[in-house]
Amino acid sequence: MMQTDEERHEVRLQLRLGSKERVMVLSEARVRQLRGFAHAVWREPFSRRTWSELGYFVMSAAVGAVGFVFIVVTLGAGIGLSVTFFGLAILAASVRGARGIGRLQRTIARNLLGEDLEEPPPFTSRPGFLGWLQSTLRDRVGWRAIAYSALKVPLAIFGVWFALSVWIGAFFGLTYPVFGAGTGQLKGFGVVRTLFPPGYLSVTSSGFIHSLFIFLTGVLLLGLAPWTMRAVVWLDRRLLHLLLGQDPITARMRSHEHARAQTVDASVATLRRIERDLHDGTQAQLVALAMRLGQAKEKLSAPGEVDLDEVRRLVNDAHGGAKEAIVELRDLARGIHPPVLDTGLEGALSTLAARSAIPTELSVTLSDRPTPAIEAIAYFCVAELLANVALHAEASRASVGCAQHGQWLRVVVRDDGRGGAQPALLGTSSSGLRGLADRVHGVDGTLDIKSPPGGPTIVTVDLPLHA
Amino acid sequence: MSDSIRVAIAEDSAILRDGLVQLLADRGFEVTDAVSDPTALHEAVDRDRPDVVVVDIRMPPTFTDEGLRAAIELRRRHPGLGILLFSQYIETRYAAQLLADDAAGIGYLLKDRVADVSDFVEALVRVASGGTALDPEVVTQLVGASRKTDSLAGLSARERDVLALMAEGRSNAAIATGLVISEGAVEKHVANIFTKLDLPVSQSDHRRVLAVLRFLDS
Numbered sequence: 001m002m003q004t005d006e007e008r009h010e011v012r013l014q015l016r017l018g019s020k021e022r023v024m025v026l027s028e029a030r031v032r033q034l035r036g037f038a039h040a041v042w043r044e045p046f047s048r049r050t051w052s053e054l055g056y057f058v059m060s061a062a063v064g065a066v067g068f069v070f071i072v073v074t075l076g077a078g079i080g081l082s083v084t085f086f087g088l089a090i091l092a093a094s095v096r097g098a099r100g101i102g103r104l105q106r107t108i109a110r111n112l113l114g115e116d117l118e119e120p121p122p123f124t125s126r127p128g129f130l131g132w133l134q135s136t137l138r139d140r141v142g143w144r145a146i147a148y149s150a151l152k153v154p155l156a157i158f159g160v161w162f163a164l165s166v167w168i169g170a171f172f173g174l175t176y177p178v179f180g181a182g183t184g185q186l187k188g189f190g191v192v193r194t195l196f197p198p199g200y201l202s203v204t205s206s207g208f209i210h211s212l213f214i215f216l217t218g219v220l221l222l223g224l225a226p227w228t229m230r231a232v233v234w235l236d237r238r239l240l241h242l243l244l245g246q247d248p249i250t251a252r253m254r255s256h257e258h259a260r261a262q263t264v265d266a267s268v269a270t271l272r273r274i275e276r277d278l279h280d281g282t283q284a285q286l287v288a289l290a291m292r293l294g295q296a297k298e299k300l301s302a303p304g305e306v307d308l309d310e311v312r313r314l315v316n317d318a319h320g321g322a323k324e325a326i327v328e329l330r331d332l333a334r335g336i337h338p339p340v341l342d343t344g345l346e347g348a349l350s351t352l353a354a355r356s357a358i359p360t361e362l363s364v365t366l367s368d369r370p371t372p373a374i375e376a377i378a379y380f381c382v383a384e385l386l387a388n389v390a391l392h393a394e395a396s397r398a399s400v401g402c403a404q405h406g407q408w409l410r411v412v413v414r415d416d417g418r419g420g421a422q423p424a425l426l427g428t429s430s431s432g433l434r435g436l437a438d439r440v441h442g443v444d445g446t447l448d449i450k451s452p453p454g455g456p457t458i459v460t461v462d463l464p465l466h467a
Numbered sequence: 468m469s470d471s472i473r474v475a476i477a478e479d480s481a482i483l484r485d486g487l488v489q490l491l492a493d494r495g496f497e498v499t500d501a502v503s504d505p506t507a508l509h510e511a512v513d514r515d516r517p518d519v520v521v522v523d524i525r526m527p528p529t530f531t532d533e534g535l536r537a538a539i540e541l542r543r544r545h546p547g548l549g550i551l552l553f554s555q556y557i558e559t560r561y562a563a564q565l566l567a568d569d570a571a572g573i574g575y576l577l578k579d580r581v582a583d584v585s586d587f588v589e590a591l592v593r594v595a596s597g598g599t600a601l602d603p604e605v606v607t608q609l610v611g612a613s614r615k616t617d618s619l620a621g622l623s624a625r626e627r628d629v630l631a632l633m634a635e636g637r638s639n640a641a642i643a644t645g646l647v648i649s650e651g652a653v654e655k656h657v658a659n660i661f662t663k664l665d666l667p668v669s670q671s672d673h674r675r676v677l678a679v680l681r682f683l684d685s
Contacts, residue, residue, distance in 0.1 A: 276530065283555050284480040290582035291486050295493065298584050321482070
């Protein structure tokens with residue numbers, strides 16, 4: 001044990017600072033770490049990422065310069081002539097062109113930086129030239145691209161000064177002994193000129209040592225170059241995401257559109273279900289009823305002896321059918337809009353809880369009345385969830401809580417069943433919980449299911465009080 | 468009865484199916500099969516060779532137009548089999564598809580029509596014997612659809628009435644009773660219609676319907 005302890009690789013550094021003497025002991029792990037770091041720094045100028053970033057900077061700055069000139073010219077001309085119709089058209093062309101420049105910049109960034117930039121939805125124009133003009137001038141994607149182009153220019157100028165100059169300085173430094181010897185100084189501009197002004201080497205003015213020092217300056221700059229460029233590209237990445245990436249406003253609009261589409265789908269599905277129920281149930285019942293009564297009528301008016309037993313049987317069947325049709329129609333009407341909801345959610349939920357096949361506890365604390373649409377969604381959620389509890393949960397008890405939290409309504413349905421419920425299993429059809437979830441999302445609400453295997457299952461539905 | 472008409476029924480609603488079976492048996496038909504989906508219908512027809520089938524348009528699995536497709540398929544496989552489509556709705560498109568080739572032995576009725584038992588039975592007998600039975604609703608829709616073309620503009624109101632009843636598949640005698648006019652008057656109207664619409668006169672009832680529908684469809 002002692003041996004291994006002695007064999008541990010340690011680096012002892014004795015430093016003498018003024019009169020103090022310090023001893024630094026670096027552990028093996030620490031040494032490995034430092035060596036790794038140095039290795040990384042040394043390797044960085046030759047890494048793929050470094051060269052990609054340099055390539056990106058040069059390409060996107062070139063595109064940015066061309067784009068900036070285009071935008072300045074068209075925007076200037078457009079605004080200058082904007083009192084005329086022609087000026088507006090030039091302005092629109094400017095926005096449209098900026099969109100194209102933005103797409104090009106995104107493509108370059110995606111390919112060289114590997115940035116995950118989502119393409120915006122393609123430009124859609126209203127019909128007609130005026131429609132095109134209006135859509136173009138309102139195109140957020142285009143205006144954001146103009147903003148990017150405008151900010152890209154100072155960023156690129158800063159990048160040339162702060163990062164590209166370092167690369168170029170490194171090149172001149174490293175090649176000095178071959179090409180530059182005799183000029184007496186390191187060619188440089190930007191930050192390089194600031195760090196190493198002419199005459200920074202006061203030691204010597206010529207000869208081998210002088211060349212060596214400039215060469216070493218080049219090595220130093222080569223080590224620095226990836227990092228200054230990375231800083232500039234980092235700023236550019238932020239700008240890309242801010243102005244050429246997904247637009248938060250557009251994204252929110254799209255999410256709203258999606259929610260609305262889901263709501264429309266859900267209501268179409270509901271209508272289809274009602275039609276099916278009417279077709280298969282009540283309509284069929286009534287046709288059968290009319291058929292029996294028609295038969296009875298013909299038997300009664302037929303010449304000769306009337307078979308009263310037969311007629312009695314037909315009327316009896318018709319009577320039974322009529323009563324069944326009434327029940328079916330009532331159930332169906334309740335499924336569309338329970339009349340009890342008109343008196344408020346509390347009464348409607350207590351009817352549901354009382355009708356539930358599993359003993360169900362109910363607590364409702366509401367100080368404001370939600371809008372009818374919210375009441376209906378809350379009601380049908382509870383109805384569907386209690387039906388699921390009865391069908392799948394193998395529960396002995398269930399509870400329904402309905403409480404107001406500020407401007408929100410929270411409905412919680414829990415059961416002590418076996419759990420393991422999954423949204424997809426709870427309602428595979430649009431008429432099930434799936435359809436309800438769509439309706440809940442349609443009013444910006446949320447539906448959350450917690451159902452670990454073994455239970456209990458807790459489903460929480462949050463709805464805005466007013467929608 | 469050895470010469471009773473043999474009927475197969477395809478209807479997915481149990482109440483209606485049982486009601487129809489009982490009604491038709493009561494009226495002296497021989498109900499060979501009562502099934503609830505198209506596959507079973509094909510098997511039943513292949514096996515029992517009924518004279519006529521009563522087919523619900525909406526049946527499993529998708530409850531859209533299975534019955535109609537089954538009818539077109541049956542028509543192809545068993546020429547001469549009478550087919551009475553039976554539906555809660557009248558869709559002009561379905562009627563047009565069904566009557567595309569030949570209106571002989573084809574019927575298309577609203578389910579409501581079973582309430583008037585005698586009319587329904589009459590229509591079924593007509594279809595079984597190669598005639599045509601179209602619901603007045605179908606005729607109204609088809610006539611309405613063709614009105615756009617103004618092709619019936621030349622007909623008088625009475626002639627249109629006669630045309631509508633003709634399209635339902637009724638004989639001259641039945642039209643005369645329906646409109647409370649003499650059979651001779653009906654014959655005159657029919658002749659006028661054919662002349663005005665430039666259609667060749669034919670003796671057979673269903674050919675008349677076919678001609679009328681061909682015209683209405685154009």
